[in-house]
Amino acid sequence: MSLYNHPLKAKEFVKNDERMHWHDKALWFVREKRDLASKSIPEWEKLRTYAAQIKSHTMANLDKYLLEFEANAEKRGIKVHFAKDAKEHNEIVYKILKENRVEKVVKSKSMLTEECRLNPFLEERGIEVVDTDLGERIVQLRKEPPSHIVLPAIHLKKEDVAKTFHEKIGTDENNSDPSYLTNAAREDLRQKFLNAQAGITGVNFAIAKTGGVVVCTNEGNADMGATLPKLHIACMGIEKIIPRAEDLGVFTRLLARSATGQPITSYTSHFHSSVENGEMHIVIVDNKRTPFLQSNSYKNALNCIRCGACMNTCPVYRRSGGHSYDYVIPGPIGSTLGSFRDPKIYKTLSFACSLCGSCSNVCPVKIDLDSQLYTHRQDLREKNIISNKKRVTMQFAVWLMNRPLLFSFISKLARKTIPLLPKAVIYNKYNIWGKHRDIPQMPAKSFKEIYKEEFKND
Numbered sequence: 001m002s003l004y005n006h007p008l009k010a011k012e013f014v015k016n017d018e019r020m021h022w023h024d025k026a027l028w029f030v031r032e033k034r035d036l037a038s039k040s041i042p043e044w045e046k047l048r049t050y051a052a053q054i055k056s057h058t059m060a061n062l063d064k065y066l067l068e069f070e071a072n073a074e075k076r077g078i079k080v081h082f083a084k085d086a087k088e089h090n091e092i093v094y095k096i097l098k099e100n101r102v103e104k105v106v107k108s109k110s111m112l113t114e115e116c117r118l119n120p121f122l123e124e125r126g127i128e129v130v131d132t133d134l135g136e137r138i139v140q141l142r143k144e145p146p147s148h149i150v151l152p153a154i155h156l157k158k159e160d161v162a163k164t165f166h167e168k169i170g171t172d173e174n175n176s177d178p179s180y181l182t183n184a185a186r187e188d189l190r191q192k193f194l195n196a197q198a199g200i201t202g203v204n205f206a207i208a209k210t211g212g213v214v215v216c217t218n219e220g221n222a223d224m225g226a227t228l229p230k231l232h233i234a235c236m237g238i239e240k241i242i243p244r245a246e247d248l249g250v251f252t253r254l255l256a257r258s259a260t261g262q263p264i265t266s267y268t269s270h271f272h273s274s275v276e277n278g279e280m281h282i283v284i285v286d287n288k289r290t291p292f293l294q295s296n297s298y299k300n301a302l303n304c305i306r307c308g309a310c311m312n313t314c315p316v317y318r319r320s321g322g323h324s325y326d327y328v329i330p331g332p333i334g335s336t337l338g339s340f341r342d343p344k345i346y347k348t349l350s351f352a353c354s355l356c357g358s359c360s361n362v363c364p365v366k367i368d369l370d371s372q373l374y375t376h377r378q379d380l381r382e383k384n385i386i387s388n389k390k391r392v393t394m395q396f397a398v399w400l401m402n403r404p405l406l407f408s409f410i411s412k413l414a415r416k417t418i419p420l421l422p423k424a425v426i427y428n429k430y431n432i433w434g435k436h437r438d439i440p441q442m443p444a445k446s447f448k449e450i451y452k453e454e455f456k457n458d
Contacts, residue, residue: 004327006348010320023155024318030151031312033261034362040263041253051250052366055303058241059293065208065241066284072211073282076273083285086116092283093118093200093233097127100231100279102197106189108215108222109133110202111149111306112235112285115328118200129200130192132221134185141168147322149329150259150308155321189221199225201271203236204305205251206282209244212272213282216255216265223269230278234271238289239302251305254364258307288341297375298340303365304333310359310369316352325349332359332369339376344385350376351390 014020038044058065070080083089089112097105105122107113107129119129119140131140135152139145141164146152153161162176171184201222205214213234215222226232242248256262274280292302311317311331322330327338327346335353338346350373359369380386381394400407 004345004348006320006324006326006352009324009326010316010352013321013324014319019157020319020321022157023321026154027312027318030260031309031362034258034309034312037257037261037263041257047250047254048364048366051254051305051364052300052303054242054247054250055305055365056300058243059239059299059302062238062241062293065243066238069206069208069211069241070284072209074211076211077280078211078273079279079281081281081283083283083287085287086285089116089235089283089285089287090118090121093235094122094125094127096231096233096281097122097198100198102231103127104192104196105129105198105200106132106193106196106221106225106229107200108202108217108225109136109152110200110235111146111329112202112237113200114146115287116235116285118235130189130196132189132192132219132225133217134182134219137185137189138164141165145323145328147330148308148311149306155323193224193228196225196229198231198233199227199229200233200235201226203234203240203282204255205242205248206236206240206284207243207245207248208241210272212270213240214248215269215271216252216267217269218260218262218266220267223267226269226271227275230275232271232274232278232280234280234282235285236282237285237287239304251364255305255307258309258362258364292340295340298336298372300367301333301336301340301369301372303367305365307364309362309364313358313362315354315356315358320352325352332373333367336369336372336376339373339380343376343380343383347380347385350374350380 041047073080081092083092103126105127107119109131113119119131122129131137133152135154136146138153138156138161139147142156147155158176158178158181161181162171163173165171165181165184166173169184169188171181175181199222201215203213204216206212207214213236215226215234217223226234242251252264252268256265271280289302292299306329308331310333311322314331317325317331325331325334325338327334327349329337332353335346335349339350353370353373355370355374357370360367360371363369377386377394381391386394400410
């Protein structure tokens with residue numbers, strides 16, 4: 001059995017029924033905010049189409065735009081480095097830090113550095129790394145990975161944060177007021193910023209024509225990390241390139257609205273040079289991205305702008321939690337990225353999908369996520385790396401769906417009979433499944449008695 005098994009991890013998450021439902025509602029609330037924000041722009045669908053076209057054009061001409069970006073960045077005094085994989089990325093960052101005798105680093109949220117496991121790499125070499133995004137800081141103190149790419153601590157309640165902060169930074173264990181906890185984190189991080197010798201940031205967009213990078217945050221932590229120390233290192237995947245500054249407006253109008261329902265992020269910061277008497281480096285990473293460009297089925301996955309909208313709407317993610325995916329990026333986009341990169345390891349992720357299509361419907365750059373996940377299932381079957389049980393189930397489904405008359409008959413029969421079954425009545429009325437979804441226990445009344453009670457007025 002694969003160590004990375006979504007069904008087993010999801011089973012652990014749903015054992016806590018109350019938390020599972022809370023997680024579901026919290027993310028759906030964000031999805032509803034996204035819907036309201038999108039409806040405030042009459043040209044929303046045109047923006048999505050235009051954004052998809054820009055990304056597809058850029059990915060089709062990626063070599064040209066990467067070289068253009070490198071040339072323009074170096075004209076501004078920025079040092080550009082290319083890394084083929086996570087190992088090389090980490091070694092480049094460490095070399096830069098070592099040459100500058102850096103021992104303390106502050107880092108803004110960066111899914112690429114999570115992907116490359118930069119933090120443990122640097123910590124093993126004696127460098128202190130402090131994540132400064134509040135959600136990232138919370139999970140760092142708990143020694144957990146983020147469970148969401150925009151809301152890294154969405155799986156935690158304020159009481160969990162209060163307990164963590166009490167243990168790690170000495171706050172009042174019984175005070176879970178969000179303002180109190182936020183102020184405590186700010187006070188603790190302020191000294192970290194002042195003592196830092198280098199700042200590491202992610203990159204939301206890199207503009208080929210200007211040679212600069214754009215970082216979008218709501219807390220200003222990236223600005224602090226990039227401007228207080230003399231050394232700024234920005235880490236980005238090759239897919240972050242966009243051609244022109246004019247294109248940026250399309251994505252900034254889509255990004256925050258899709259992610260959190262905001263018109264725009266609180267800080268949209270442009271970095272085109274180092275601070276005075278300082279250094280700025282940009283590390284551009286492939287790490288198994290270029291193979292996507294060769295695939296007609298999956299190349300659109302590189303268009304992702306990391307808004308997290310697909311996670312907020314996905315019924316599977318909302319009810320199974322981000323940690324159940326065991327991939328650096330969870331949810332639908334993480335499932336297609338992980339399945340393509342390492343199908344044997346992440347063979348269960350393409351099945352963590354109801355094929356409802358909601359992820360594709362909300363994606364700001366129109367990635368066909370549900371189609372990709374469906375195609376992954378076919379690929380896994382052809383490569384003979386799925387279980388026999390799942391293979392037989394899929395073969396039976398194909399057999400049945402190739403017989404439309406039989407399929408229609410069974411569907412009609414199910415629709416008419418299932419609602420009348422006594423078990424269905426019992427489960428709905430008495431919630432017998434219980435907190436842990438155990439095998440149901442029989443109620444005190446018989447099936448016959450309950451059935452009569454339910455239908456006595458019919």
